[in-house]
Amino acid sequence: MESLRINDVRVLVVPFDRVKTVSCAFLVKSGSAHEPDELAGISHFIEHVAFRGTERYDQFSLKYSVESVGGTLNAFTDRLATVYYVRVPEFHFEKTLDVLKEITFFPTFDEEDVEIERRVILEEYKMSLDDPPTRLFDTLVETVWPGPFGRAIIGRRETIEKITSEDLRSYHKKSYGNDNTAILLAGKVSDKELKRIEEVVEELGKRTTELWLPDDPIFNSVKSFYLKREDLEQVHVALVKPVPGRKSPEYHTLAVLNTALGSGMSSILFNEMREKEGFVYEISSQVYSLNGTGILVVYAALSPEKIEEFFQKLKKVLSDRSLFLRSFEYGKMRYLGKLEMLTDSPQGVLSFIMEGLIFGEEETPEGVMEKVKAVEKEDYEKLYEKIFPGEWSVFGIGPSQGEILRSYEFKVE
Numbered sequence: 001m002e003s004l005r006i007n008d009v010r011v012l013v014v015p016f017d018r019v020k021t022v023s024c025a026f027l028v029k030s031g032s033a034h035e036p037d038e039l040a041g042i043s044h045f046i047e048h049v050a051f052r053g054t055e056r057y058d059q060f061s062l063k064y065s066v067e068s069v070g071g072t073l074n075a076f077t078d079r080l081a082t083v084y085y086v087r088v089p090e091f092h093f094e095k096t097l098d099v100l101k102e103i104t105f106f107p108t109f110d111e112e113d114v115e116i117e118r119r120v121i122l123e124e125y126k127m128s129l130d131d132p133p134t135r136l137f138d139t140l141v142e143t144v145w146p147g148p149f150g151r152a153i154i155g156r157r158e159t160i161e162k163i164t165s166e167d168l169r170s171y172h173k174k175s176y177g178n179d180n181t182a183i184l185l186a187g188k189v190s191d192k193e194l195k196r197i198e199e200v201v202e203e204l205g206k207r208t209t210e211l212w213l214p215d216d217p218i219f220n221s222v223k224s225f226y227l228k229r230e231d232l233e234q235v236h237v238a239l240v241k242p243v244p245g246r247k248s249p250e251y252h253t254l255a256v257l258n259t260a261l262g263s264g265m266s267s268i269l270f271n272e273m274r275e276k277e278g279f280v281y282e283i284s285s286q287v288y289s290l291n292g293t294g295i296l297v298v299y300a301a302l303s304p305e306k307i308e309e310f311f312q313k314l315k316k317v318l319s320d321r322s323l324f325l326r327s328f329e330y331g332k333m334r335y336l337g338k339l340e341m342l343t344d345s346p347q348g349v350l351s352f353i354m355e356g357l358i359f360g361e362e363e364t365p366e367g368v369m370e371k372v373k374a375v376e377k378e379d380y381e382k383l384y385e386k387i388f389p390g391e392w393s394v395f396g397i398g399p400s401q402g403e404i405l406r407s408y409e410f411k412v413e
Contacts, residue, residue: 001362001364002014006197006202007201009178009181009182009183009201010182010357011184012184012185013185014184014350014364015189016346016349020089020090021087021089021346022087022088022093022185022188023186023187024085024183024186025084025085025184025354026085026100027082027083027182027354027357027358028084028104028180029180029181029182029211030082030180030209031043031153032044032078032152032153033080033148033149033213033214034080034148034211035148037151038159039159039163039167039171042163043077043175044153045117045118045121045163046082046107046171046172047082048121049107049114050075050103050107052107052113054103055106056102057099062103065099066086069089071086071087071089071092072087073086078153078358083354084104087187087347090187093193094193094196097193097200101204105204109168118163121160124154125160128152128154132229133299135227136395136396137297139225140225140238140393141288143220144221144222144240144393146217147217148214175209176209177207177209178206180209182357184353186346186353187346215292216293219242221242223393223394224393224396224406224410225395226402226403227396229398230399232399234301234302234303234398235397235398236396236397237299237307237396238298238395239314239394239395240393241387242293242295242296243287243289243293243294243387245293245294246291246359246361250383253375253379253383254383256328256331256372256380257324258287258296258331259331259335260327260330260334261298261327261331262298263331266334267284267327267330268324269283269285269298269300269317272313272317273314279300279310279313280310281301282299283298285298291359296387298314304401307402307404308404311408315412319389319413321381321384324384325381328377332372339365339372348365349364352364388412389413391409392410392412
């Protein structure tokens with residue numbers, strides 16, 4: 001991976017000579033956690049309206065210029081960044097780069113377009129309320145990470161309804177700058193592509209940001225929380241524990257532990273709770289990390305009448321130290337294998353590097369693999385003993401038959 005700075009913009013390049021495509025992303029370190037509360041959701045709103053038209057392209061030609069050659073163009077907003085990305089044949093990269101630059105830095109925020117996109121975002125907001133796992137996770141994060149990091153990325157209905165085109169224009173100007181932007185390239189990259197990147201960055205002029213980012217949140221422990229939804233047949237549950245963040249020396253050990261716990265059909269949760277008992281169709285675990293902290297979430301969906309039996313069995317599984325120790329090699333080798341497979345794909349490598357950059361890291365899958373190889377079984381065991389015992393916060397959403405969870409206490413011995 002080659003890393004350089006051009007006009008204060010960080011540029012990272014990963015060549016793949018055997019492919020004929022280029023994947024490119026403009027990553028702007030401006031996300032929902034940077035927003036003032038009265039403008040919650042404005043970063044996501046900007047991302048949407050940017051596709052409605054720019055100084056040089058209308059909304060149709062923006063997309064047509066990329067998709068007409070088989071390419072893809074998309075974007076997403078996270079808590080710490082907004083990302084615009086493309087994948088196109090190498091011969092079309094120069095044109096596509098101009099499109100990406102325009103979407104990121106020169107949207108027009110026309111009032112009519114803002115009103116059209118407001119309606120779209122409100123539909124997306126309603127969809128998030130209707131989807132049980134999304135609603136469950138949004139409620140969970142808002143509760144255990146109160147404040148800017150816990151707010152839903154999409155914002156609240158009242159903020160979505162009141163944000164104006166002038167708000168978008170003003171916030172975009174102060175939050176999209178050279179100093180918080182990175183351009184990532186992976187694929188068929190030659191000196192010609194790098195030269196064009198340099199020209200595009202120089203065209204931006206000097207842009208500086210005025211962003212404020214709060215400190216990492218302190219975990220707010222609650223015993224249980226339940227949302228009643230009579231339109232649901234299942235109870236969706238999530239158990240939560242605080243874990244070390246990305247800057248912790250235990251971070252890669254945590255990745256191995258989480259993989260052993262809930263990644264794949266051979267994982268502890270899937271094998272013990274689904275294959276042996278048939279309690280659930282879906283069960284998994286996931287780590288959500290910030291630099292200084294993180295949360296481990298165990299998720300499952302099940303019939304209300306199985307709740308008591310499910311939690312009794314889950315408690316036994318999570319307290320079975322010997323079961324976790326037997327799963328160490330699975331967790332380590334599966335995680336290493338998934339990192340290795342990323343290296344076959346420009347898009348996979350791009351996504352991996354992009355996630356690290358959001359947190360100020362310039363790491364490749366190969367670099368992380370070396371750190372994972374250094375994880376010892378003793379490290380894994382110590383982290384298990386540090387995290388799993390004690391009380392877990394329990395969240396649920398489902399019909400009234402599941403209201404037992406409203407006052408549920410879950411403790412691993």
